[in-house]
Amino acid sequence: MNPDGRPSRRGRASRQRLLRRFRVFRLVRSSKGPEPGGPGEDEAVRRRLGVGFWLAVIWLVVMAFIALFAPMLPFADPTKVGYSGPREPPSAGAWFGTDALGRDVFSRTMYGARISLAVGGFAIVFGMVVGGALGILAGYFRGRLDQAVGFAFFVLLSFPALVLAILITATLERSLLVVSLTIGILAVAPVGLLARASTLVYAEREFVAAARVLGARNGRIIVRELLPNVVIPMGALTLLGMAVAVVAEGSLAFLGLSVAGDEAISWGKMIVDGAGLRDLQNATHVAMFPVAVMFVTVLALNFAGDRIRQYFDVKELAF
Amino acid sequence: MARFLIRRLVLLVAVLFAVTFLGFSAMNFLGDPLFNVVGLMAELDCEAIEAGSAEDPSLDRARSDCETVAEARATYHLDRPVPVRYLLWVGDMVTGDFGTSFQNDQPVAEIIREKLPETLILLVMAQIVSLGVAIPWGVVAAYRANRAFDRGSTVASFGLLSVPNFALGVVLLYLLSLRWQIFPSAYESDSVVGLVFSMVLPALTLGLPLAASYQRLLRTDLITTLQEDFVHMARAKGLPPMRIMFRHALRPSLFSVVTVFGVSTGAMIGGSLVVEQIFGIPGIGREIVTAVVRDDFPVVLAIVMLVACTFVIINFMVDLFYSWLDPRVRAR
Amino acid sequence: MAPDQTTAAPVPLLSVRDLHVRFPTERGTVNAVNGVSFDLYEGKTLAIVGESGSGKSVTAKTLMNLLPRSALVSGEVTYAGQDVRALAATGTKHFFGVQMTMVFQDPMTSLNPVKRVGEQIAETLRYHLGRSRGEALEEAENLLEAVGMPEPARRVSQYPHELSGGLRQRVVIAMALACQPRLLIADEPTTAVDVTVQKHLLDLLDELRRDRGMAMILITHDLGVAHGRADDVAVMYAGRIVETADARTLFVDMRHPYTEALLRSIPRIDDPVHHRLDPIPGRPPELISPPDACAFAPRCLYAQADCLDGVPELSGLVGLHRFACLHPTGTERGEAAATANRAAGVTVAGLPVTGDPGGAG
């Protein structure tokens, strides 16, 4: 290093090498090495995604495709009343039967993917951007900022999530944006805590320490050194977070507080629509098909997400 | 320990302040408290009416309405800025006055006293269900890790985790109540037995997904623990497997479960909003949905505070519980 | 005693025949133990020596039935004429812990962190011997005293984390000895403790063993530990016993180049301070689908072409000193091989050979 504190050309080169050596994409390392018959086995499992993962991904891709292109696909008009008689059981014409207004349940279920996935996707992206940024800054700078952000997260977590959500959606216009933002806000604290934890781990690591010693600016360290490492565990949890968001949207819809409007078909709304005792008894299909599709979708998100989590060896989080 | 307690208490108070202020501001900015007190008159343009001609008899009633509005504003401090109102509210709280509901003038304390037991029964039953299911399930799955049962239960727990509360509620309602007619479909308060019996489905709805997440955590932790030397040591001591499992392995494996127990309290209360709705339970969850959509400030704030308090206290107790689980924590 | 079935002598306490242990993994089958046989007689000590991964710990765990379920075990293990694996499979009570027991490498982890020391010792007594809680705790205190624990009365109610490493290992030993077992397996009992305590602990263990007439299998990577404490020594490499003999013979007259290398890598008290230890070159062998060759060949300064052609048999003076090497050190064949390799500058397996091989002769 030069006397003026800036790294020399040679210093920078060695730093790069140093950094490359220490850049480990692991949040939590397994405590034991690959001992025969020991946990090493899991290591091997972890390194393979498996058939289930790809099935889940295929389902999600298909649902996403349907969500994106539903209007162009040969589905019945999901809002058309009296497509057939009311509460008709599944048939060749209406695969999932019809609901109380004689609308095609299959078509509605397919369209239902739009709101669920849009809200889920937006919410988790919002949570990751805001929560991630706060978490990284808190974890990197520590001190007052960390305390403040940590406290804010704790407060957000202490506030019953669904109560916060209905507080917002009950009073504001229930547009797609408002609902997505609401659920996004709920995602901030959990994602932020994860980002902070990962940042703490890496901020202690040699490559960051080295960068600091070598005089890199904070911004540069955060963007160049920390972000790539923190994004991995966060990214690995994206699908899991999205599953949570999809369920949250469904809960709001079930309470009648998700996106409003006849076009805004959502699985939660369909389920509550078919959940009246009499409908449940006489026209079970109205509630059960959306339940099934929603279940499989959340399952796929969870499964694929968990596989990715294992793949990147990120510790399981409870949120 | 004393310092730990004091720090926790300070945190508790700070969190309560923040949570209630958040709720207070949210409700004030998002809703209209005045409307709840005086109804339609909240929308009167009283300044314009005051400015109107004194002789105009058609304004007489409007003027008297405006007086009512002004009175209500004064009574509920609605003429003060939000932070001042917040402080006034805190002052009332501290002196034990939880206020009265805007909706029906019932004292909030009484509303909570009426509704809380149902929700508590529900939550306690749900936790009993989830722990009662998760611990044996996790133990057996870990004991037979990667065998058929374990693989099957991994799938099953994944499935349970992926069923949203409301969907599970609807499915259970259909199967256990309508189809097989084992449990009643709705809340019954005729007798304690009937009450508990009618709470079984709601408790299952809340508890089963939680059981799945407990089971996963417990299984993972138990598998790790079972590879610990002290478990090998216990085996070398010739202790039978189940004794090792319960006497040696279980307790050190409960950390994640206990942590999630704390966190899940919040999630459970959220879930109770939906579940109480499905099964018609007159509890706190339903009360808060009603109160929120009606801008019934005192009720919402009191319940939010109650929930936040519970959340913080339970997590505090979880911290204490850690030191029972692992004496090493005490030394730290 | 001798690790040989032909020895005409009383029935061995523990007899291992052709033990194989394999672990199926995603990457292939790990052949951890490949045909290990030995006998252990009442009151005797057998040291099993080898690097990590040599299969010595797996062997010990096999004896104690501590392997994960996925392990494939074949071969015969008999304890006083009883089939140990059958005993384990049927869940026979009061065998492990009473007849044979084990002490683990790391006292930090082999004690349950959430239970008091006394309880952990007493638990064995209560379960196996049906002692009451009070009696068991009293005995635990006596046991702690017997293993030289200062202030045993206070220790019983302490948690493991409140004790130092050395004291913890004493607790582990006390726990192992609680039910007066006839066979103790000590798996690297001192590697995790402070060097200053090591010798003390080993001596204690030896003393206790002698007092109680207990047999012991001492597992270590350190030949020095075996020296003076073991009656017999078996050196393991890549899941096989590559050399075995009574202790005196082995230390004086070792034949396998691996044994030699192991011995040379031990720091000695009488060595000059700056004496450079000779680490064994190369890495421990691959245990997944190993080549049909002497496993040590890639690291062996004596390796010749015939070493790569089939696994050498354990042979030699039956019942006394056996080894599995085609070019044993201290023999003419060995010297010739070493000389040839030095001349070539490289062994047949590609290991560079430079300068003096050390005190090979």
Place this chain on the structure above:
Amino acid sequence: MSTAGTAEPSAQAEPAASPERSDSDVSAADGDRAGGAETGAVSPDVAGEGSPEDEGSLVAPLDATTTVAVQGAGTGVEAPADPLPLAGGTLRVAVDGEADGLNPAANNFAVSAYVMAYPMFDPLAYFDAEGNWIPYLAESFTSNDDATVWRMRLREGVRFHDGTEMTADDVVATISAQLADPVISLVYRNTIEAGDFITKIDDLTVEMRVARPSARFPLALTGQLGMVLPSEWLELAREDPTLNQKPVGQGPFMISSRVQDVATTLVRNPDYWAADRMPVYVDRIEVYPITDMVIAAERLSVGDLDLAITTNAEATLIMRESAGVRTIENLRSDEGFAVINSGRPPFDDIRARQALTFAADRDGYLELIRQGTSPPADTMFHPDLIWHNPDVKQETNMPERAGPLVAAYCADHPENCSAGRINMELHFGGPSVENVRIADLQIDAWEEFFNVTPVEILQDKLINEVVLGNYDVVNWRQFGTIDPDSAALWLECDSIGFISLNFARYCDPARDALMLESRAIDDLDRRVEIWRRIQEMIRDSYTYIFYYHTNWAVGARDGVHRICGQASPDGTELWCNNSGRVLLNGVWLG
């Protein structure tokens, strides 16, 4: 001067309004800000009990084939075939919502509150079986010639549950308190002057001055306004609002316990002032608020309940199908309709209103939402009512007529249209599954010509938006009038203002003049003529799209007797199932 018992058939019911709501409301299920409409009658076309229907009453002659066995006849005497009443037992009743409180001077009563309140409070006046007002707790009413000053004489010896005797002071205090309440008084604004409306003449007489000539004013005292509280208790309740849950009345039942959202228990009043004239049989009445009335219907069918009161179509169907349960259905109740706000674009233009009306799908509504439980409505009067104008038909399900109107409108007002369709909002109350369903159905019918933005807002807030005119179209339930005068409140130009009870904000001075005339006179023929004309005027204004007549169904176990056939203190037979407001006072179990 008309005197008690001889008044002309008429009804000045307590008028009120409620947005269309369903039993499955999530949040606002308990307690309406405004109650439902008063009045009603027993449906003639449903098996079960019926009340006698006399010629010359407000009710049109019945078709002989729809007449059913009459349970009670005459003045409160059981029909000979009826077994002797048994005393004792607990009556378990399900209602579709919880009341905020039961204090008639502080809480605004919806149907469920009335079911609990009538047994505790004898109203000052009530309806006889023909729909005329009769004195009940009051002894008599007299008015001056132009029916602007009404004098009410109270009965002697009426005691409250707390033992105190009822006097004119209590009446003055109670009514004054009610009129001081901004919400409760709202619907009396067009009849009653606020200030010195009521004055005490002597201990048993009060005088009331009404704003406009009202020939049938006592009907205003059949509901909440006619429920009298002890004046001292009123003072206490002002200080301690918890008392609102346990009011003190003078009726045959007293409140015993009440847990909101769970149950309210009433017990028999041992010192009932009219016990000699009006026997009380059951010992206890338990009222359960069950927001999902389908659940209540199922529990009724298995015998967990004795009585359930609902408008829910599915619950009604279940009750009809259940063995051991009979239903008493009243179709002459409030009407379900969509109101169109003519006070702002786009519906300030009659073409837009017409187009919306033509494009509406009433047939689908009746089939899919009401599931055949309610008959179609053409006007605000059920065809069985004498006021009904058979020539007025609701013009719906003719979308072909909507197209040209929309095209013409959009040509003139392109700013309110996009893609050739008129932009509009549809308001409805929520959160409610059924209301969403209704909106979806309506939008599906309208979306060919309208860009409909659904606005689902809270029941309470919806009322706010509607009275303020911040809406285009809203689903509502209202009217239900036997006597139409009470409907005037919703139709008068005077009601339009900053806060407008004329939700359509449609002013027609000619219509107002007719309504004013009707209220002041007793001439039935002229009044019928007036109201038939008004129905035409409403049709031609295209401000309401009438969908159906609400079916208030009371389901009762077979062992529950005399839901109908009860009598007043003077022995006059009473109206039964008044839009779900069932009197439980004289019911007996056997």
